[in-house]
Amino acid sequence: MPDTIPFPSAQVRFGSSSGQPLTRRDGFLKVTGAATFAADNHPENLLHAVVAVSTIARGRVVSLDVEAAKAHPGVVEVITPANCPPLALDPDEKHGLFGFRFDALQNDRVRYAKQPIALVLAETLEAATEGTRLLAPVYETEPARIGFDNGEPYAPATVGVGGAPDFDRGDLAAGLAAAAHLVDTEYETPAQYHNAMEPHAIVAEWDGDTLTIDTPNQAIVLSRAAYAAFFGIPPENVYLRSPFLGGGFGSKAILAGPQILCIRAARMLQRPVKLALPRDQMFGPVGHRGATRQRLRLATDAEGRLTALEHHAVATTSSFDEFIEPAANASHNLYASPAISTRHGAVRVDTGTPGPMRAPGEASGSAALECALDEAAAAIGIDPLEMRLRNYAETDPATGRPFSAKALRECYAQGAERFGWAGRPLAPRQMTDDAGRLVGWGMGSALFPAPMFQAEARATLRADGTALVETAAADMGQGAWTALAQIAADSLGLDIEQVEFRSGTSDLPDGGVAGGSGHTATAGSALHNAGTDAIAKLAEIAVNDPASPLFGAGNAGVEAREGRLWHREDETRSEGYGDILARSGMESLEGSGTGGRDPADAEARAMFSHGAVFAEVKVDPDLGQVLVTRLVGAFAAGRIINPKLARSQLYGGMIWGLSFALHEEAIHDRRTGRPVNADLAGYHIPVHADIPAMEALLIDEDDRYVNVLGIKGVGEIGITGTVGAIANAIWHATGVRVRRYPIRIEDLIG
Amino acid sequence: MSLSVTLTINGDRKDVVLEDPRVTLLDLLRERLHLTGTKKGCDRGQCGACTVLVDGRRINACLALAASLDGAEVMTIEGLAVGGRLATVQSAFIEHDGFQCGFCTPGQIMSAVGLILEGDAGDDPDRVREGMSGNLCRCGAHAGIIEAVLDAQKRVAGEEGKAA
Numbered sequence: 034m035p036d037t038i039p040f041p042s043a044q045v046r047f048g049s050s051s052g053q054p055l056t057r058r059d060g061f062l063k064v065t066g067a068a069t070f071a072a073d074n075h076p077e078n079l080l081h082a083v084v085a086v087s088t089i090a091r092g093r094v095v096s097l098d099v100e101a102a103k104a105h106p107g108v109v110e111v112i113t114p115a116n117c118p119p120l121a122l123d124p125d126e127k128h129g130l131f132g133f134r135f136d137a138l139q140n141d142r143v144r145y146a147k148q149p150i151a152l153v154l155a156e157t158l159e160a161a162t163e164g165t166r167l168l169a170p171v172y173e174t175e176p177a178r179i180g181f182d183n184g185e186p187y188a189p190a191t192v193g194v195g196g197a198p199d200f201d202r203g204d205l206a207a208g209l210a211a212a213a214h215l216v217d218t219e220y221e222t223p224a225q226y227h228n229a230m231e232p233h234a235i236v237a238e239w240d241g242d243t244l245t246i247d248t249p250n251q252a253i254v255l256s257r258a259a260y261a262a263f264f265g266i267p268p269e270n271v272y273l274r275s276p277f278l279g280g281g282f283g284s285k286a287i288l289a290g291p292q293i294l295c296i297r298a299a300r301m302l303q304r305p306v307k308l309a310l311p312r313d314q315m316f317g318p319v320g321h322r323g324a325t326r327q328r329l330r331l332a333t334d335a336e337g338r339l340t341a342l343e344h345h346a347v348a349t350t351s352s353f354d355e356f357i358e359p360a361a362n363a364s365h366n367l368y369a370s371p372a373i374s375t376r377h378g379a380v381r382v383d384t385g386t387p388g389p390m391r392a393p394g395e396a397s398g399s400a401a402l403e404c405a406l407d408e409a410a411a412a413i414g415i416d417p418l419e420m421r422l423r424n425y426a427e428t429d430p431a432t433g434r435p436f437s438a439k440a441l442r443e444c445y446a447q448g449a450e451r452f453g454w455a456g457r458p459l460a461p462r463q464m465t466d467d468a469g470r471l472v473g474w475g476m477g478s479a480l481f482p483a484p485m486f487q488a489e490a491r492a493t494l495r496a497d498g499t500a501l502v503e504t505a506a507a508d509m510g511q512g513a514w515t516a517l518a519q520i521a522a523d524s525l526g527l528d529i530e531q532v533e534f535r536s537g538t539s540d541l542p543d544g545g546v547a548g549g550s551g552h553t554a555t556a557g558s559a560l561h562n563a564g565t566d567a568i569a570k571l572a573e574i575a576v577n578d579p580a581s582p583l584f585g586a587g588n589a590g591v592e593a594r595e596g597r598l599w600h601r602e603d604e605t606r607s608e609g610y611g612d613i614l615a616r617s618g619m620e621s622l623e624g625s626g627t628g629g630r631d632p633a634d635a636e637a638r639a640m641f642s643h644g645a646v647f648a649e650v651k652v653d654p655d656l657g658q659v660l661v662t663r664l665v666g667a668f669a670a671g672r673i674i675n676p677k678l679a680r681s682q683l684y685g686g687m688i689w690g691l692s693f694a695l696h697e698e699a700i701h702d703r704r705t706g707r708p709v710n711a712d713l714a715g716y717h718i719p720v721h722a723d724i725p726a727m728e729a730l731l732i733d734e735d736d737r738y739v740n741v742l743g744i745k746g747v748g749e750i751g752i753t754g755t756v757g758a759i760a761n762a763i764w765h766a767t768g769v770r771v772r773r774y775p776i777r778i779e780d781l782i783g
Numbered sequence: 784m785s786l787s788v789t790l791t792i793n794g795d796r797k798d799v800v801l802e803d804p805r806v807t808l809l810d811l812l813r814e815r816l817h818l819t820g821t822k823k824g825c826d827r828g829q830c831g832a833c834t835v836l837v838d839g840r841r842i843n844a845c846l847a848l849a850a851s852l853d854g855a856e857v858m859t860i861e862g863l864a865v866g867g868r869l870a871t872v873q874s875a876f877i878e879h880d881g882f883q884c885g886f887c888t889p890g891q892i893m894s895a896v897g898l899i900l901e902g903d904a905g906d907d908p909d910r911v912r913e914g915m916s917g918n919l920c921r922c923g924a925h926a927g928i929i930e931a932v933l934d935a936q937k938r939v940a941g942e943e944g945k946a947a
């Protein structure tokens with residue numbers, strides 16, 4: 034057994050790739066239209082599928098005019114509960130932690146609007162679409178339960194993915210009693226839908242008992258097994274390709290009814306089938322962020338230091354399954370308080386089931402917490418930044434553990450400096466611009482956990498001196514194709530151009546989940562370990578070969594760089610990888626590695642990314658129109674592999690924060706239960722003209738504990754802090770505290 | 784009923800027989816001609832992912848019936864790079880990191896080409912933002928996109944200046 038070259042994190046020798054702002058390796062494909070997204074595939078003999086969805090939110094489908102649909106030229110088959118063969122697993126059962134119940138025509142019941150009630154297959158998309166219209170469903174309708182006050186309240190057993198609903202630390206009653214000031218306030222956040230630009234799509238093709246699917250997926254190997262289970266075949270019989278995702282944001286990590294139906298249809302008809310959801314069907318069966326109602330009580334002493342922090346959140350879920358937006362957990366780890374108490378409740382409504390959506394819990398919780406903290410600061414009469422500094426947590430408030438690294442103070446300082454925060458008037462409605470618009474400045478703290486999951490990778494050194502590295506990672510826009518290749522190249526001591534990176538298909542080692550902002554850390558660690566394993570094996574060969582200039586150096590006596598192994602103490606002794614392999618008669622040499630966290634580290638330290646966001650808004654005093662004019666974020670997220678990509682992720686998060694604060698809301702008709710704005714005209718997200726001047730400062734942070742590479746995540750943290758910063762800036766501009774998102778014109782006038 | 788139309792797509796003349804008058808330009812490109820670079824984000828004219836140039840003007844291909852375009856010149860993302868050489872706007876998008884997932888990108892790029900051809904926005908960032916606002920990006924790559932368009936506009940203007 035070769036002993037591996039020890040690479041404790043403090044001594045990791047980084048090559049030339051990591052840390053460089055390389056442009057995206059998939060850039061050429063993406064700007065030429067050659068990047069293949071799922072719906073771009075068109076195997077021979079393809080059928081098009083369109084899902085017919087319910088227009089009621091609760092009840093039963095009594096009849097469908099299947100004959101009319103079938104009579105339409107080009108329609109090949111109509112699948113309804115009457116002729117849909119059962120799946121190998123019951124979709125009404127929960128299967129695993131990430132398993133959600135879904136609707137795949139197992140019966141005639143309707144439990145939310147936009148639920149699949151039939152699938153039409155045709156030779157053309159036009160015919161399939163028309164076929165769904167001809168079905169003319171007749172329903173037995175029950176009243177829809179929509180909104181917090183009409184749903185069924187209950188106490189959830191878990192929140193988020195398996196989290197505890199309640200948390201207490203310290204003596205809340207004592208903290209409240211000791212207070213000089215008390216803020217008791219309520220915030221509401223709406224239902225939001227992921228709406229990746231690429232609607233969910235799948236192309237499914239069977240060959241006997243093996244299945245090939247092209248579908249965007251955030252957890253490729255995990256999903257392979259799940260798809261296989263629903264069709265009663267072994268996982269290796271499923272080949273899932275997901276080289277590019279047109280955005281995911283959590284919604285493409287989960288199996289849903291439409292994809293299953295498409296696979297089912299392809300098996301029934303023994304032809305390849307393509308299904309791409311129309312935009313309106315993105316508002317039903319494929320997840321969303323549940324609405325929340327949050328009550329916060331912030332008790333402080335006379336100087337603004339928290340003596341108690343209480344955060345209760347109630348979130349909506351579906352009538353038949355559960356994902357509770359863990360909003361109150363946002364109060365666990367950010368501000369020091371001797372007493373913290375959080376609770377979650379739930380309300381069942383007749384919509385599809387929510388799921389994780391970019392910063393689930395952190396986003397909506399932060400949206401309330403950051404405003405409540407500003408309410409407290411205003412009541413006491415201190416600056417919002419000073420308020421946050423007075424409540425700076427030196428250790429994790431929830432556990433008392435030390436942080437693995439925390440450069441939040443530097444984020445506050447550099448962000449404030451860059452923004453020009455100093456001199457901000459305390460009172461609202463003090464600043465105007467030349468056009469007479471009200472100007473306001475606000476800020477918020479950003480926080481996101483730095484989790485790691487499990488991943489595996491393989492690295493193969495080839496005789497020509499290049500390498501192949503493999504892991505089934507998912508690139509949904511964060512830049513995995515580039516950042517992971519950078520990590521792999523460094524671990525192998527190669528230039529990135531010499532590294533071929535295979536990813537995005539289910540036949541590769543499990544790359545883990547692109548979620549929780551932990552993908553680069555997890556898959557990156559696996560690749561790093563695979564690379565160092567390959568190098569260790571190569572070193573083993575060289576140092577034991579009398580013909581090598583490295584003979585006798587000992588495994589730990591060599592290092593890898595520029596495609597050669599070098600003697601650590603004698604620079605004149607080195608040998609190229611290809612030469613070492615050639616002399617030992619090897620075509621190639623393979624290393625493998627896994628990514629995950631040392632459980633001891635995970636227990637000993639609290640691991641989070643931190644940040645501070647500063648916002649400037651301008652508000653028309655007569656029309657109430659809000660324009661965000663500047664956003665400055667400063668983030669400390671461990672080691673940054675590619676600053677260009679990281680900045681883009683942070684901007685993306687901040688824009689989601691802007692969207693949360695001012696734009697996004699799904700509105701369901703209380704009578705019918707239908708989403709009334711199920712399109713991109715009615716469901717608002719920011720357009721180019723809404724985007725302010727933006728900056729994202731990357732604050733240095735050396736984290737020795739998170740993982741061997743010192744990497745945290747940057748995908749989600751940008752939302753947190755930003756929502757509150759904008760709402761606080763609006764208060765500062767207008768003096769109006771709006772406690773319901775999104776903040777609208779009508780909240781600010783009259 | 785079938786209809787025949789003749790289109791010039793990326794410089795190639797194509798005689799197309801439409802078996803169905805409901806076929807949009809977008810579905811003709813994607814599903815029949817297999818030019819899948821042009822994307823479908825909404826099929827309702829609300830997202831811009833399907834932006835192409837028709838007779839030099841940018842349109843939403845999902846809102847145009849193919850049958851109504853007899854004789855038109857269509858330019859899609861596949862037609863921009865000539866002989867493997869990227870067009871100015873394309874390389875600007877790579878340099879300025881004007882995308883993440885890349886799904887809105889073909890539409891953003893075609894819209895940028897159209898905007899620069901229109902010549903109304905010039906180098907005014909606010910007008911470029913306004914002029915690009917029909918192209919949604921859910922990833923939040925806006926900053927890079929606008930930088931790319933402004934840079935490309937500058938480079939194109941520079942080349943024209945030289946030529947003149």
Ligand code: FES
Nearest residue numbers: 824826828831845
């Ligand atoms: S697909 Fe045409 S505008 Fe959205």
Ligand code: FES
Nearest residue numbers: 883887920921922
């Ligand atoms: S880059 Fe993903 S939608 Fe724009």
